[in-house]
Amino acid sequence: PPLSEILNLHDFESIARQVMSEKAWAYYSSAADDEITMRENHAAYHRIWFRPRILRNVTKVDWSTKILGHKTSMPVYITATALGKLGHPDGELNLTRAAAKHGVIQMIPTLASCSFDEIIDGAQPGQVQFLQLYVNKDREITKKIVQHAEERGIKGLFITVDAPQLGRREKDMRMKFEDEDPSVVSETGSKDVDRSQGAARAISSFIDPGLCWDDLKWFKSITKMPLILKGVQCWEDALEAYDQGLAGVVLSNHGGRQIDFSRSGVEVLAEVTKHLGEERGLKFPNEKFQLFVDGGVRRATDVLKAIALGATAVGVGRPFLYAFSSYGVDGVDKALQILHDEFEMNLRLLGAPTLKDVVPSMVDASSLSNH
Numbered sequence: 001p002p003l004s005e006i007l008n009l010h011d012f013e014s015i016a017r018q019v020m021s022e023k024a025w026a027y028y029s030s031a032a033d034d035e036i037t038m039r040e041n042h043a044a045y046h047r048i049w050f051r052p053r054i055l056r057n058v059t060k061v062d063w064s065t066k067i068l069g070h071k072t073s074m075p076v077y078i079t080a081t082a083l084g085k086l087g088h089p090d091g092e093l094n095l096t097r098a099a100a101k102h103g104v105i106q107m108i109p110t111l112a113s114c115s116f117d118e119i120i121d122g123a124q125p126g127q128v129q130f131l132q133l134y135v136n137k138d139r140e141i142t143k144k145i146v147q148h149a150e151e152r153g154i155k156g157l158f159i160t161v162d163a164p165q166l167g168r169r170e171k172d173m174r175m176k177f178e179d180e181d182p183s184v185v186s187e188t189g190s191k192d193v194d195r196s197q198g199a200a201r202a203i204s205s206f207i208d209p210g211l212c213w214d215d216l217k218w219f220k221s222i223t224k225m226p227l228i229l230k231g232v233q234c235w236e237d238a239l240e241a242y243d244q245g246l247a248g249v250v251l252s253n254h255g256g257r258q259i260d261f262s263r264s265g266v267e268v269l270a271e272v273t274k275h276l277g278e279e280r281g282l283k284f285p286n287e288k289f290q291l292f293v294d295g296g297v298r299r300a301t302d303v304l305k306a307i308a309l310g311a312t313a314v315g316v317g318r319p320f321l322y323a324f325s326s327y328g329v330d331g332v333d334k335a336l337q338i339l340h341d342e343f344e345m346n347l348r349l350l351g352a353p354t355l356k357d358v359v360p361s362m363v364d365a366s367s368l369s370n371h
């Protein structure tokens with residue numbers, strides 16, 4: 001169908017399922033085990049309700065904000081998702097180009113199909129990009145990646161901490177990753193891969209399961225980029241990250257692709273703001289220690305719920321993959337335009353002229369277990 005018939009982010013998924021290769025669909029759409037967490041990621045937003053305010057002047061509404069001090073046109077960033085060329089020959093560049101057009105921030109994955117430099121070179125001058133890092137057992141490789149990223153102007157390092165081993169994504173494992181086109185994986189950091197168990201396992205054997213809290217000092221010694229942990233799933237670890245002086249955490253379960261039965265990011269968000277408030281007197285959103293959430297975000301209303309609960313911004317993954325797999329860069333462009341339109345309308349209907357007006361009392365989150 002023509003792009004003009006696409007009305008929301010869910011639509012991209014149903015179209016992608018029809019047009020994508022079986023292998024790409026299996027890799028993008030799969031999640032761990034019984035996929036309970038993946039379903040819960042979106043379902044958790046269904047337990048949060050709005051308490052809109054009336055009779056406020058909403059002639060002009062503004063949903064722009066800052067992430068780690070950098071301007072963004074909306075409180076959404078494009079999160080890191082590996083293997084862009086499985087879905088489209090231009091891979092991650094589809095995201096880079098649409099991000100430039102809309103003034104949003106792209107997080108570049110370690111396991112991008114395009115090379116890191118290709119993605120940086122594909123950006124507009126001044127375009128802000130972050131890097132998602134899988135830490136290699138060989139720290140010299142990791143050091144090179146990090147320092148090169150800093151030299152090339154990356155503004156934040158998101159270290160993935162929820163994947164000491166890749167989860168079992170059975171849909172993907174049923175597909176052998178004997179790819180005819182090795183260019184789908186640019187830098188795996190490993191050559192002797194097991195290609196018999198799906199794309200995810202084939203590309204991830206270099207990741208260091210020995211990574212631990214003590215290693216963060218080393219990261220601070222090799223880079224001045226802000227460090228953020230991606231994949232925090234309880235308040236105790238968020239507190240530890242704060243105490244270690246990190247710039248923030250992403251409350252995420254990797255799109256349900258790691259341990260099944262981990263909770264939705266937005267559920268964890270309510271727990272984290274409560275306990276870090278009690279333990280350290282922190283208020284959120286907080287500029288010095290920023291909370292991000294990802295997983296299952298498909299509507300601006302989902303984003304606004306997370307903002308009300310204290311998130312600085314929210315990451316979106318699969319919808320952009322499905323958008324470029326079906327329509328290339330125009331699909332991502334359309335997905336971002338849909339979000340913009342949804343922000344405008346929903347801020348008006350909420351009675352919130354800016355994101356600062358989206359406060360905790362604008363949601364009824366009493367059905368979340370930790371609120």
Ligand code: FNR
Nearest residue numbers: 028079080081082160254255294295296316317318
């Ligand atoms: C991911 N995600 C991910 N995360 C990460 O830190 N490094 C990676 O290489 C990848 N790769 C990846 C591939 C694919 C196909 C998916 C769907 C996801 C996780 C991603 O950053 C994010 O946490 C989730 O995708 C968010 O959930 P939604 O928006 O996809 O529901």
